[in-house]
Amino acid sequence: MALARRGSRRIVVDGVEYRWRAGRRHWCCDYDVRTLGYVVEDAARPGRTLVVETGRPVVLEPGPVPAEVVLPREVAAGIRAARSNGWTPGCDGSPFKLYLSAV
Template identity: 75%
Template sequence: MALAKKGSRRIVVDGVEYRWRVSRKHWCCSYDGVTLGYRVEDASSPGTTLVVETGRPAVFEPSLAPGELVLPREVAAGIRAALSDGWTPRSDGSPFKLHLSAV
């Protein structure tokens, strides 16, 4: 399922433009809803969505916007890790899941 343009953020990693968005959906994060996650897709030719579980607790406070919970440098690092693990963002297929450990 493609990301909606509204609410997603643009990021360029190694010359390629992606869109990303923090997700509270259960298929993105742990089923108990306590792990923070985000989704990423290629901006020009969306294919397989990258689903990243950060391993960090999700703290959704009204004073914090979702974009403030995950930093762009974290997203860039997640994209690079997924690409090295075999994520092909322009190919069709099931979401590519990446689990990062909490730091």
């Protein structure tokens, strides 16, 4: 499932352009809505998406507002970690899930 261009942000990591969006609900798979996460895909050839769960809580009242924001440097670090763990963004396939622990 490709990310909608509206609401997604552009990031360039190691010379490759990606699009990402903070996720507060199920974008493409079983991701825990109680924790803050984001979804990433290759901007040039959307294929296998990356779903990163940060482990940080989302405050659910009065609405789904993140307790903290996701910073671009965190997204870049998540992309690098996923690439080193086998994520191939240009290929087709089910979403690649990366679970980070809350620090």
